[in-house]
Amino acid sequence: MPRRIFITGYGIISCIGNNIDETLTSLLQSKPGTGRIRHIDTILKDELLVGEIPKSQEELFAMAGITPVEGYSRNALLGIIAAREAFLQGQLDENRNLKTGLISATTVGGMDRCELYYNDFLTNDSRNAHIDAYDCADSTERIASLLGIHDFVTTISTACSSAANSIMLGARMIRTGRLDRVLAGGCESLTKFHLNGFNALKILDKDPCKPFDQHRAGINLGEGAAYLVLESEESLEKTGNTAMCELAGWGNACEAFHQTASSPDGVGAFLAMKKALEMSGLQATEIDYVNAHGTGTDNNDLSEGRAIEKLFGESIPMVSSTKPFTGHTTSAAGSTEAILSIFCIQHQVIWPNLNFRERISDLSFSPVEKLLTGVQVNAVMSNSFGFGGNDTSLIFKKV
Amino acid sequence: MADAMLPSYIRKINMDQIITSYCRIRDNEVIVNDRLIFYQENIVKFAEVLKSVYIQEQIIYPKFYKMDTISKLGFLATELVLKEKVLEGYRPGAVGVVLSNSSSSLDTDIAHNETIKDRSSYFPSPSVFVYTLPNIVIGEICIRHKIKGENVFLISEAFNGKMLFCYVDELFTNERVDACLCGWVEVLGNKYNAMVALVENNRPMQGTPAGFKPLLFNIENLNLIMTRN
């Protein structure tokens, strides 16, 4: 019998809230957090709608409890804020003899500060601390040293599935006995670098995104950080923590189709969801809700929708994308949505797919339109798909 | 200590998997399964090494020219590995890819930044941007060889044979993978270094390549391939 993996803590920051409570409140009020860009000086400032956290660098320093000093990226500060919230709830500061790891995902890394100084780097040495923070591992290392996690520390970078892959790797480290508990998740801040890149791909919606809608027009990029505490059963006995739910299954597959586009029939999405389902030991009919990747692009939603149809056949569970709330937080999306999925199990709710009007003509199902409360939610599937065709699906189950 | 008490990565000492083919590309030379198949002293530009190897090996895949440098490097190394040892017979979902490096996609990130830094000449290129992720090289390899299993790109300061071994070992042990490409694909400017190895179960599909004695899949042998002159 493989070791079971339990979730005992979480922490989150995004445009809909600076912590768990605020996030939950926004969701329960069906209140999205997207708006115009305020903290990045970009040519696209007035053009795009994004899920930016309405905090300046100084405010984030204060929230992170750190004296402002150069070398901290916005990304690292977001990571520290969310990771610490999870750390404290999971009581990782106790029982230091338990083998504890940190697995953090990011793809843009310290780009947000770096890009402010890169262009005159050769003529101006005064801001080199920002350049040093460019590395993806920089935010991870800062979180690890601040929280005193040393047994295993690593960074995962697989685009928009990164944070789901952190959780998956964390679970495996526990299952194979290498670690007792893991702080796993991801952080990502908005940058000119990827706003411009996504814009060049012409997949950004200038208005609030509408996943799974016939007239969807693209993504609202977002930023944030989210971390979960994963523990083995033995660890639970020592820490005395209460399990919020169990991570019952995970699956990762490669699309092998295109650098950035999903295949028309969603083969990678299907394989990942199928693997996760098989591992969980659940029947397809036992999944109560799918928190879809649902980016709002033409390509993703049709592809993912078809994969969902193929996997669930006649009995498609309730489906929604929560990206209209948070924006697409790319490398933090997997753990952000994992937490939103866990909320569903804890509070017996299902989040609405905001901005939905009309079903995609090629799909047989529509997403959930209004907030549902008092519903039985025992098992939730959370999807995260990344460029490169890296697709991951996680299943959380009530204990 | 009883065997069963040890973590699986120590317990098995890996008699189950072998490296059936590998390729290493660095310093203007290409080694495939211990044989030097390409060497040119005078090339100064890394891009020329890539193109020369592509032409010498008579690979026909026009998309190659559209890839960024890291994808070209990973693609070529994999192409040469699988030229020696075909990957037929496996379910697409049972083949994994685990690659690593230290500079992520920085080489291409710099190229993308060049296109957006000047507002008077602002033309971000979609075909450059799509490569500003380290795992796109895996995507390209998977597209070429129809691989659909788990894929991950790991970043560490230097080549870490233990990390690579542990990840791949876990895929074989618990994730029902039957074959896995793994290695290191690093590019930054003119500095580059690649090693890609094919790991298979002890009785691989399609046998083993002629003239190469498969190596046991373990940390020592990964390090050996990486450092061998």
Add this chain to the structure above:
Amino acid sequence: MEELIEKLKKEVIEQLNLEDINPDDINPDSPLFGEGLGLDSIDALELIVLLEKNYGIKIEDPKDGKKIFHSIRTMAEYITEHKK
């Protein structure tokens, strides 16, 4: 028009990194996408950049690209019509 077609062939080859293709290999009336040159959706976006960079023509909706980029000739015609 013929001059523009020849120029466009070279520009397309350069912009899309079609290193193993010569301008003479491209028939100005053959479809650019599908079998022809093996171009994909990213190439279509790249052609939008080409029009903007070299001819000052902006295409907002990538779906319009389908008609414009049907062949080198349709591209040339579009440029002649819209060039500022």
